[in-house]
Amino acid sequence: MNSRRTFIGQMASGIAGTLAAPASVLGANDRVRLGIIGAGARGMELVREAISQPNVEFAAFADIYARRLEEARRVVPTARTFLDYRHVLDDKSIDAVLIATPQHLHAEHFIASLDAGKHVYQEKTMAFTVEHAKAMRAAYRKTNGLAVQIGHQSCSSGQIADATRFADPAAMGKITAIHAHMYRNTPHGKPQWTRPLYPDMTAENIIWNSFLGESPRREFDPNRYANWRFYWDYSGGNVYENMCHQLAFWYKVLGLQIPAAVTMAGGVFLWKDGREVPDTMNVAMEHSEEILFSWDSGFGNNQLGSSEDVLGTDGTIARAQQIRYLPQKINRRDGTEMMGQTKTAPAAHMADFLECARTGKEPNCPFDIGYRVSIACRMAVESYRQGRTVRWDPVKENIV
Numbered sequence: 001m002n003s004r005r006t007f008i009g010q011m012a013s014g015i016a017g018t019l020a021a022p023a024s025v026l027g028a029n030d031r032v033r034l035g036i037i038g039a040g041a042r043g044m045e046l047v048r049e050a051i052s053q054p055n056v057e058f059a060a061f062a063d064i065y066a067r068r069l070e071e072a073r074r075v076v077p078t079a080r081t082f083l084d085y086r087h088v089l090d091d092k093s094i095d096a097v098l099i100a101t102p103q104h105l106h107a108e109h110f111i112a113s114l115d116a117g118k119h120v121y122q123e124k125t126m127a128f129t130v131e132h133a134k135a136m137r138a139a140y141r142k143t144n145g146l147a148v149q150i151g152h153q154s155c156s157s158g159q160i161a162d163a164t165r166f167a168d169p170a171a172m173g174k175i176t177a178i179h180a181h182m183y184r185n186t187p188h189g190k191p192q193w194t195r196p197l198y199p200d201m202t203a204e205n206i207i208w209n210s211f212l213g214e215s216p217r218r219e220f221d222p223n224r225y226a227n228w229r230f231y232w233d234y235s236g237g238n239v240y241e242n243m244c245h246q247l248a249f250w251y252k253v254l255g256l257q258i259p260a261a262v263t264m265a266g267g268v269f270l271w272k273d274g275r276e277v278p279d280t281m282n283v284a285m286e287h288s289e290e291i292l293f294s295w296d297s298g299f300g301n302n303q304l305g306s307s308e309d310v311l312g313t314d315g316t317i318a319r320a321q322q323i324r325y326l327p328q329k330i331n332r333r334d335g336t337e338m339m340g341q342t343k344t345a346p347a348a349h350m351a352d353f354l355e356c357a358r359t360g361k362e363p364n365c366p367f368d369i370g371y372r373v374s375i376a377c378r379m380a381v382e383s384y385r386q387g388r389t390v391r392w393d394p395v396k397e398n399i400v
Contacts (some may be wrong), residue, residue, distance in 0.1 A: 031058045171332075184296060243380070305320065322339065
């Protein structure tokens with residue numbers, strides 16, 4: 001056990017760099033062999049999406065918690081399992097890797113996977129910090145035709161086509177604001193995001209140094225491991241969990257760039273359970289396109305749900321479970337309301353990633369959208385933690 005800890009600890013002390021040759025080009029009908037780094041709840045959802053697609057073989061799982069590897073074997077008994085993710089990357093027969101680890105580890109696993117010549121499906125939010133985003137960009141620019149899909153699933157929804165059609169300037173006029181909500185509620189005594197602590201969550205069964213990555217050194221703590229979303233060392237809170245999705249959709253449709261300025265306010269108003277990230281918050285993002293994107297969220301009432309309203313002088317695009325266009329009669333007296341009609345195929349985002357790995361086409365959520373969304377999210381977190389408005393310096397590419 002001690003030798004295993006020492007080995008994994010050395011691995012986690014820096015970003016892995018298995019400089020393997022790029023994966024061979026796949027044909028349009030070739031079987032794709034997949035591995036995953038991070039076989040937790042979200043990771044296994046991705047696995048199930050992947051194996052639901054034709055001509056896919058799931059070959060390997062990597063996770064630092066032994067229980068997860070045992071559970072993964074029940075889903076794909078033929079797959080190999082590893083505590084050290086580098087074994088997945090060293091397997092030259094694996095074409096693509098899914099990454100579903102905590103946010104502070106994304107850069108390490110993303111860069112190592114590209115260095116190993118793998119196509120990458122990277123769960124959101126793509127990058128934890130600006131420095132991570134830049135390092136990931138440098139690695140991405142060195143790739144030779146590898147597909148990178150960022151896990152903002154709405155970018156593969158049918159609503160994208162509807163929103164793009166509705167966003168025609170002739171229908172919308174000048175767009176000046178986007179107002180977004182994301183609210184949830186849970187029963188009394190069941191805080192949002194809380195995960196159970198199992199008796200086998202011990203230092204013998206979890207490779208703690210690998211979990212810590214580049215974050216501050218701490219003694220083993222099963223609560224920090226299981227409920228990492230509560231802590232700034234590993235998480236960007238609900239900004240990184242859900243605001244990112246709503247940003248990604250409209251960044252894709254409208255081509256919005258990194259915000260010029262971001263202000264975030266809020267606090268831990270509801271769940272006094274040791275979490276550091278807020279459960280109630282408001283974010284205002286000023287974009288150079290002269291659009292104010294505001295987002296508010298809370299975990300104590302679900303009346304408002306999750307929605308966005310894009311506000312133009314001549315029309316509104318209202319998006320929730322459905323998407324529709326409503327004319328502003330003051331400027332479009334003869335305009336008519338339109339309802340989105342485009343269907344979304346099951347597991348559309350994963351299917352798109354696999355197609356891109358085979359054919360080389362651009363993914364529905366390419367690296368650049370993930371990069372811009374990551375920076376916007378980091379700006380919100382920095383604003384909240386510093387208690388001030390922060391700005392983006394596009395020349396130095398830094399938050400100021």
